[in-house]
Each structure stands twice: as structure tokens, then as C-alpha cells.
Amino acid sequence: MERRAAFAQSGLPSRKLESWRYTDLRPLAALDPIAAPAIVDTTALAADLPALSGPRLVFVNGRRAPALSVAPPSDIIAAGGFVADPARFAALPLAVLNAQFAQEGAEIVVPDRFDAGRLTLVHLTQAEDTTPVFTHLRHRIALGAGATLTLVEYAAGHGVYWHNPVIEITLAPGARLRHIRIQAETQESFHTATLFVDLLAGARYEAFTLGLGARLARSETHARLGGTGAHAALSGAQLLRGNQHGDITSVVAHDAPGCTSRQTVKNVLAGRARGVFQGRIEVARAAQKTDGYQMSQALLLSPEAEIDCKPELEIFADDVKCSHGATIGALDPEQLFYLRARGIPEAAARAMLVRAFLDEAIEGVADGAARALLESAIGGWWEGA
Numbered sequence: 001m002e003r004r005a006a007f008a009q010s011g012l013p014s015r016k017l018e019s020w021r022y023t024d025l026r027p028l029a030a031l032d033p034i035a036a037p038a039i040v041d042t043t044a045l046a047a048d049l050p051a052l053s054g055p056r057l058v059f060v061n062g063r064r065a066p067a068l069s070v071a072p073p074s075d076i077i078a079a080g081g082f083v084a085d086p087a088r089f090a091a092l093p094l095a096v097l098n099a100q101f102a103q104e105g106a107e108i109v110v111p112d113r114f115d116a117g118r119l120t121l122v123h124l125t126q127a128e129d130t131t132p133v134f135t136h137l138r139h140r141i142a143l144g145a146g147a148t149l150t151l152v153e154y155a156a157g158h159g160v161y162w163h164n165p166v167i168e169i170t171l172a173p174g175a176r177l178r179h180i181r182i183q184a185e186t187q188e189s190f191h192t193a194t195l196f197v198d199l200l201a202g203a204r205y206e207a208f209t210l211g212l213g214a215r216l217a218r219s220e221t222h223a224r225l226g227g228t229g230a231h232a233a234l235s236g237a238q239l240l241r242g243n244q245h246g247d248i249t250s251v252v253a254h255d256a257p258g259c260t261s262r263q264t265v266k267n268v269l270a271g272r273a274r275g276v277f278q279g280r281i282e283v284a285r286a287a288q289k290t291d292g293y294q295m296s297q298a299l300l301l302s303p304e305a306e307i308d309c310k311p312e313l314e315i316f317a318d319d320v321k322c323s324h325g326a327t328i329g330a331l332d333p334e335q336l337f338y339l340r341a342r343g344i345p346e347a348a349a350r351a352m353l354v355r356a357f358l359d360e361a362i363e364g365v366a367d368g369a370a371r372a373l374l375e376s377a378i379g380g381w382w383e384g385a
Contacts, residue, residue, distance in 0.1 A: 013093045022276040022308040023218055023247045028190045033162050035101070036061035036125060036133035043067050045124055050154045050182070051376075052369055056120035062103035062135035068122070076116050077109040094220075095194045098136045098166040105138040112144035112172070118367060120152045125189070127159025134162040141167065143175035143203075150178040150367050155185055155193075156213070162190040169196065171203035173227060178206045180370045182377055185213035187242070192218045201227030201256070208365050209236035210374055211246045212381050218247040218276075225252070225259040225287075232259075237266040237361045239381045240273035247276040254287040263294035266361045268354055269305035280312040283320055290315075292322040299357050300330050301350075351382045 012029050013020045039045070042058075042065040049058065055072035058065040072078050110116045127133045143149055155163060163185060171177055185191045191214040197205050209219050223232045238246040252261045267275035277296040298307040311324035331353050339349035358378065365371045 011093060019249065019278065022278070022310070023216070023245065025216070027216060028162060031132045031160070031162060031190065033132040033134040035103070036127070036135050036161065038063055039065075039126055045126065048124055048156050049122060050120060050152070050373055052118070052120050052152060052373060054118050054120065056122055057106050058122040058124065059104065059137055060124045061126055061133070062137055064104055064106075065124075072108075072119055073116065075111060075114055076119070078106055092194060094164055094192050095166050098138055098164055098194070101134070101136040102138040103136060105140070108139070108141045110143045110147040110149050113146040114144070116147065116149040118150040118152065118370070120154065123153075123155040123163060123165060125157030125159075125161045125163055125185075127157070127161045130160070132160040132162065134164065137165040139165070139167045141177070142170045143172060143177055145172040146174040147172070148176045150370070151180070152367075152370050152373070153179065153181045155183050155191065157186055157189060159186060160188045161186075162192070164192045166194045167196070169198065169205070171197070171199045171205060173201040173203060176204040176206075178367065179208070180365060180367070180374070181207065181209040181219070182373065183209070183211045183213055183217060183219070184377060185217070187213065187215060187244070189214050190216050193220065195219070195221045197221065197223040197232065199223070199225050199227060199230035199232060202229045203227065204231045206233045206364060207235065208362060208374075209248065210377060211236070211238040211240070211248070212377060214244065214246075216245045218249065221250045223250070223252045223261070224255060225261065226255045228256050228258050230256065230259045231261070233262045233364060235262075235264045235361050235364055237268070237358055238275050239268045239378065240275060241270040242273060243271065244273045245276075246273070247278070249276070249278040251280045251282065252292065253282045253284070254290045254292060255284045257287055258289045259287065260291040261293070264361055265296045266358055267296070267298040267307055268301065268357065269298065269307060270301040272302070272304045274306045274308070276308045278310045278312075279324065280314070281322055281324075283313075283315040283317050283322065285316040288317050288319045290317060290320040290322065292320070294324045296326045297357075298328045299354065300328065354382065
């Protein structure tokens with residue numbers, strides 16, 4: 001009854017809300033999941049871990065899995081059980097639900113001027129029978145002044161479930177975070193992630209999000225550039241097929257002068273898949289010399305695929321450079337013919353053209369191992385499609 005009462009009070013967002021106009025959560029509401037049970041023996045899930053060496057924090061069914069984790073350097077504080085003040089998220093229903101049901105999480109703190117290398121954050125969900133389950137993880141990541149970290153976030157699982165994580169990130173002056181996110185949930189699952197990023201003077205946040213799995217997925221980012229010279233780059237790609245629905249939504253608030261932001265999102269859609277991109281740039285009156293750019297590009301591999309794009313600019317400063325754009329198209333038949341004429345099989349030729357389309361989005365991923373993981377995931381998707 002507690003769970004139902006909380007859902008009744010907060011509720012899932014409906015399409016009556018402008019920010020949810022293109023994504024319908026009624027299938028999720030009909031799921032009626034229960035809290036994911038604890039998995040006693042997590043070692044059986046080792047095969048689901050990404051092929052990345054180095055420290056990692058693994059959570060199974062919303063709980064820390066020490067048997068699968070590799071402790072980070074002692075210089076990094078990685079505590080569990082972080083819970084934030086839910087008042088900050090009052091206008092975001094899914095973040096409110098996360099605060100109500102949050103099970104566990106991690107608090108990762110990198111001290112000033114420390115290079116923490118690469119850390120992998122893994123979310124695995126295991127629904128053992130036909131009963132749908134949910135997980136609500138909440139993490140906080142804080143980088144001190146001049147600190148650097150490469151964070152690879154990976155989500156996967158088995159069965160029917162709803163994964164609804166919230167991550168709060170704070171970057172002190174001069175800090176730099178490279179954030180690679182891979183969503184490879186099951187085709188029967190629901191994935192709704194909310195990310196908050198606060199950047200102070202000179203901080204840099206460089207993110208790439210790859211959406212492959214889930215029946216319905218939404219990755220929502222709220223970035224605030226609150227210090228002079230801060231920079232946020234939010235790139236992403238969605239590769240969807242069948243009846244999948246993928247939504248990338250971002251709100252970038254320029255609250256300080258001299259800040260820059262870049263958003264590049266690519267969608268590859270096959271079958272009856274539907275992709276959504278909503279990108280909003282907000283420029284405050286004090287944020288002079290702002291430079292903001294966003295671009296959405298979609299490649300439709302089927303006449304039944306659909307893409308919805310809604311770029312927005314809200315500008316109150318007068319000395320700014322902001323732009324946005326969107327393109328939609330199919331594979332170029334002349335390029336396909338050129339490759340086929342040189343003996344390349346059709347499937348391989350189409351894969352080469354799709355890969356070339358995605359190049360711009362992933363070229364900013366500097367970590368070699370993380371990039372190889374992305375390449376492998378994209379290759380696996382194409383074989384499945």
C-alpha cells in the first residue's frame with residue numbers, strides 16, 4: 001500500500017506536460033512493479049559485467065555487490081547510502097519517485113588536483129520470475145578543484161523491470177569529468193535516468209550517452225554552468241529497432257558569462273522504432289559571451305520509423321552566439337551502390353554507412369578502452385538488427 005500511495009501522490013508524468021509530450025509512460029504505469037529483491041549470490045552475474053579493467057562499483061537490484069566490485073584508489077572516497085534533499089527535484093516526478101524509493105547508492109569524492117583515472121559504475125537488474133521489479137539508485141559524484149575522472153556508467157539486466165537512477169554531479173573550479181554512459185537494458189525493460197550536473201568556473205563536463213536497449217528509455221540531463229568559462233559537451237546516440245522508444249532530453253542553463261555548451265545527438269532507427277530529442281539552452285541575463293550549439297541528426301532505416309526533435313533557445317543576454325539544427329534522412333542509395341559495386345555485401349555496406357554516420361558523435365570519447373566498449377556495443381546492435 002505504501003508504494004501505491006506514493007505513486008498516487010507523485011504520479012508518473014503524462015503527455016500533458018510539455019517536456020513529456022513525445023514520451024508516453026502509460027505502459028510503465030501498467031507494469032505495476034515491486035521492489036527488486038536482494039540477490040544473495042551475485043557471482044553468477046559476472047558475465048554481464050563490461051569488459052573494462054580497473055576499479056568498479058557494481059550494484060545488483062539496487063544494492064551494492066562487493067563480490068563483483070573492485071575497490072577504487074584510497075584517494076577516492078566511495079561511500080554508500082547517499083540520499084539527497086528531494087526538495088530540489090520537486091518539479092521532476094521521476095526524481096521525486098527515486099527519492100521516495102531509493103535503496104542505495106554511492107558517493108564518489110575526488111580530492112583537489114587528483115587524477116582518479118577511470119572508474120566504472122555498473123547497474124545490473126535481475127528479475128528472476130515473471131513479476132516485474134524496480135530499482136531506484138541514487139549517486140553523488142563530486143570532483144575537487146582541478147581534479148579529473150573518467151566515469152563509465154553501464155546498465156544491463158535480465159527480465160522485465162524498471163530502472164530509475166538519479167545521479168548528482170558537482171564539478172569544482174577547473175575540474176574535468178569525462179562521462180561515458182551505455183544503456184543496454186533488456187528489450188522488455190524501462191529505463192528512466194535523471195542526471196544533474198553543476199559546473200563552477202573553468203570546469204569541463206564531457207559526456208557521451210549510448211542508448212541501445214529497453215522497451216522505453218529516457219535519459220534526462222540538467223546541466224547548470226554556474227562559473228565563468230565552464231564547458232559542457234553532451235553527445236549521444238540512440239540505436240533502436242522493433243517497437244523501441246528512446247528519448248534524450250537535456251536542459252543546459254548558462255548562468256555565468258563566457259561559458260560554452262555543445263550538444264550532438266544521433267539517432268539510428270529501424271523497424272517501428274521512435275526516437276526523441278529535446279534540447280533546451282537557457283541563457284540568463286548575466287551570461288554574456290555565451291556560446292551554445294545543439295544538433296540532432298536522424299537516420300531512418302525503415303519507412304515506419306519516427307523521430308521527434310524539439311530544439312529550444314531561451315536567451316535573456318544580448319551578447320551571445322547560440323544555434324541549433326536538425327536533419328532527418330535515409331541511407332544514400334548512391335553510396336550504398338558504390339560499396340556494393342566493389343564487392344561489399346549489402347549488410348556490411350549498410351553497417352559501414354551507419355558507422356560513418358555515428359563517427360562525429362563518438363569521436364570525442366578519448367578513453368581507448370571505453371571507446372572499444374562502445375564500438376563493440378554498436379557492432380552487436382547491428383548484428384541484432
